[in-house]
Amino acid sequence: MSGYRVTHENEAKLIRQAQEGSATAFETLVRLFQTKVYNLAFRFLGNKEDAEDVAQETFVKAFRAIGGFKGQSKFYTWLFRIAYHQTVNHRRKKKPALSLDLKIGNSSSADFLLPSYEDNPGKRLEAEENKAELELALEQLPLDFRACLLLKEMEGLSYEEISQAIGIPLGTVRSRLHRARMELRRILEDS
Amino acid sequence: MNHSDLELLAAYFDRELPSWKRKKVFKLIQGSAEARARFRGFLKDHRGLRKLVIAEPTGALVKNTMARIHSPRFLQSKDYYSPTREVVLNPLFALSMAAGILVITCGISVYIFSSIKTLDQEASQAAAKNKTENALAQTKPSPAKEETPSAISQENTGKAKAEQVAKGSGKENPQNSLAKSPSNTVAGKGKSLNNNQEELPLTAPAMEVFSLVRVESTTPLVLKTLTANENEIKASLYSFTSKEKEIRLEIPAKDAGKAMAQLKAALAALKIQLLSDPVTSRRMRSPQWKTNYLLLVEDISTAELIALVLTAQTAPAGKDKEPSAAWDTVVVSKITANDRKQLKTMAGFSPEEIPMAPGEKTAPGFGEQKSKGSSELVGRKTALGLAYNPVRPALNSPEIKKFFEARKPIQKGNLQVLFLIRSDL
Known part of the structure; x- marks a missing residue:
């Protein structure tokens, strides 16, 4: 993310300028939200190239539709909604591919910023294994469950925001989250 | 623990539970070892997920996105994205909409058809009844013809109808022909009904309704x-x-x-x-x-x-x-x-x-x-x-x-x- 300090006021200002057709303002918005959108797409698809395609498509569609954004929800919730639909469409179009990006013990990847365990190599290995197991378990979750869980746990959205982002009722969010947690725990315990 | 308790526990964990429901969860956690274990599990997974690596996009993402936005092809495109549009473009949605429209159209057509049929039947029945009544009135020997309002109106109706028929066909007066015809008798009534089903009832000026009536009232x-x-x-x-x-x-x-x-x-x-x-x-x-x-x-x-x-x-x-x-x-x-x-x-x-x-x-x-x-x-x-x-x-x-x-x-x-x-x- 860029060093641009985002506040509610300047986010609103940027959105307004983008709605008026300012590409520069929209570019700033892209820089602000690219990591979140990309990360979400990556967690959904498990593939860097696909995630980048989806993130790009999300922003292009967002630019087209920004005129219709009325501020009834938060901007990033609105953006996630587009990203989620894009991911679903992408998965529908493309055959599921085996991910090579997230493998157990793939600590050499430059993308991974792991905490230092140099003082205790045993602990480091255990932590890495746990993390890899969790990532694998996450990949095995159905997309609906995974979307709810990621938006809640990684993005910290509220039930209402998740409901707006995915376009499902509040009760369904609660139920899906609960079932996602149960399923994740079951997969982890089985492994 | 049942499913509802687990959902409550998860909602409490997510801080999405209203205060009046929290007491129940407190009791649940205090009283059930399973609830405590589940809660610890949620906490562990939460921490694990928070520690997952955040994937960073390459610098090309912004560059490519903006290049696409600035491209002449994009600027010429009038297409726009909306989640509603995504739904509308779904083939299943289009199919169900088409089926719905078909059902509604069929329903309206059947209703209109049946309404027209009913109106047609009523009109033909009324015409036949009117004609038969006229025929009976003319064939009936009347020793002293009293000119009651109903008699006058019937006579007027008969005359008016006869005039209209005579004008339309250019044939002889139907009153005469009616007297000669076999349908003029009671036995021929059924036949007469069938023959004249398409004729509409005719009215004379004396049969006018909804006439204006002077009402005396004082304005406040x-x-x-x-x-x-x-x-x-x-x-x-x-x-x-x-x-x-x-x-x-x-x-x-x-x-x-x-x-x-x-x-x-x-x-x-x-x-x-x-x-x-x-x-x-x-x-x-x-x-x-x-x-x-x-x-x-x-x-x-x-x-x-x-x-x-x-x-x-x-x-x-x-x-x-x-x-x-x-x-x-x-x-x-x-x-x-x-x-x-x-x-x-x-x-x-x-x-x-x-x-x-x-x-x-x-x-x-x-x-x-x-x-x-x-x-x-x-x-x-x-x-x-x-x-x-x-x-x-x-x-x-x-x-x-x-x-x-x-x-x-x-x-x-x-x-x-x-x-x-x-x-x-």
């Missing part, structure tokens, strides 16, 4: 008693009372109690005694209670009514009180049947239960009551004042009885006046 009068010229008010009231003898005066007043008190004072000046029950008197003394009153005055002349209307509003509302107007507008209209009905509901009698002039038929029981009239009110005119909203008068109160017993036949030319004094909220 609005008098601005405070601002209007006195002569104008007098002229208006004389004009109105020349047409109507049963007058209803509606007075909107800020303080209806004060207006009532002023009317009472004005009545006293005309030597008319106001009879009112204790509830009405109490409400008149309490201006803080909004109350609506009715006042029935009978057998007064137009001059007395004018005096009442003009002097009442400036009469003092009580002893040692300065006169001030309690109202500025009076709406004058005719007492309606509904007014009488409502007065009967509240006071137990209707204003029409009294003869309008001496010698006219007396209302049932009126003579007996008159003979038993209260000695104190003999020879005096009385008026009845009642509070009717929000309190209702007692039906058989002594004041109502007194008024009813003291009633006299209204002199010819005199009026029966119902004042309605409403609190103008």
